[in-house]
Amino acid sequence: MDTAKLLEPFKDNNKRITVLTGAGISAESGIPTFRGPEGYWTVGSREYRPEEMATHSMFTQNPWEVWAWYLYRHTVCKNAKPNSGHHAIARMEELFKDRFCLITQNVDGLHLRAGNSLERTFQIHGNINYTRCAGECTPRLFEFPEGIVDKKKDQPVTEEEKKLLTCPRCGSLARPHILWFDECYNETWYKAESAMGWATSTDLLLVVGTAGATNLPMQIGMMVARNPEAVIVDINLSDNPFRQFAAGHDRGIVLDGPGGKFLPELLSLWEP
Numbered sequence: 001m002d003t004a005k006l007l008e009p010f011k012d013n014n015k016r017i018t019v020l021t022g023a024g025i026s027a028e029s030g031i032p033t034f035r036g037p038e039g040y041w042t043v044g045s046r047e048y049r050p051e052e053m054a055t056h057s058m059f060t061q062n063p064w065e066v067w068a069w070y071l072y073r074h075t076v077c078k079n080a081k082p083n084s085g086h087h088a089i090a091r092m093e094e095l096f097k098d099r100f101c102l103i104t105q106n107v108d109g110l111h112l113r114a115g116n117s118l119e120r121t122f123q124i125h126g127n128i129n130y131t132r133c134a135g136e137c138t139p140r141l142f143e144f145p146e147g148i149v150d151k152k153k154d155q156p157v158t159e160e161e162k163k164l165l166t167c168p169r170c171g172s173l174a175r176p177h178i179l180w181f182d183e184c185y186n187e188t189w190y191k192a193e194s195a196m197g198w199a200t201s202t203d204l205l206l207v208v209g210t211a212g213a214t215n216l217p218m219q220i221g222m223m224v225a226r227n228p229e230a231v232i233v234d235i236n237l238s239d240n241p242f243r244q245f246a247a248g249h250d251r252g253i254v255l256d257g258p259g260g261k262f263l264p265e266l267l268s269l270w271e272p
């Protein structure tokens with residue numbers, strides 16, 4: 001079956017649509033995945049990999065190095081702009097309303113800036129534009145503090161900035177609102193159960209720019225792939241497990257290329 005035939009019916013049926021995004025869509029906005037050399041960080045005489053920096057254990061030992069790394073990343077994200085793929089996904093939410101849900105692994109906040117609502121966006125790895133109390137005095141999120149200037153790579157946190165990076169409620173250290181490698185998904189901060197619950201009954205899964213390296217997205221992909229009635233679409237520059245799910249499914253679609261190209265094309269099938 002061709003793409004239009006599989007996807008056009010969603011225009012006015014009552015079925016559920018889930019978009020799942022990963023680093024690939026943000027790379028098109030110039031945000032590196034940070035798994036490569038851009039994410040390496042020198043502390044003293046040692047160079048650390050992102051998988052070592054983005055951990056609770058590193059934050060406990062070396063909070064200001066971890067914060068310096070995140071302030072640099074925050075600067076990169078802040079200066080990036082949503083691309084045509086992000087805008088197409090925001091438009092999908094407008095069209096499909098409560099039939100639509102976005103699950104993103106990206107912490108850059110670009111989907112929200114493009115116009116997706118917080119209510120219908122599960123940011124399962126957090127959002128770099130928020131902080132929370134490292135002492136967990138409250139589950140509340142706090143907006144990224146004003147007064148922190150743009151950072152270059154390896155630029156340290158100043159004493160003034162350290163004062164800003166504290167919990168406004170109890171005064172203890174604040175942390176980035178990010179799921180670290182040595183932490184688990186949960187509902188309170190990462191809406192993991194909500195995301196999984198929604199995806200359980202989705203009729204269309206549209207996967208964009210993710211390599212499938214993380215656990216929750218893989219579970220969602222496997223679950224939808226087992227449903228013979230669902231439609232599964234993979235948009236990516238390279239092979240990945242979601243592509244295998246789509247390729248092996250009767251109602252699967254593989255689109256080899258960037259989200260910025262294919263998402264507006266798919267959207268045009270649904271525009272009134």
Ligand SMILES: [Zn+2]
Nearest residue numbers: 133137167170
């Ligand atoms: Zn606190």
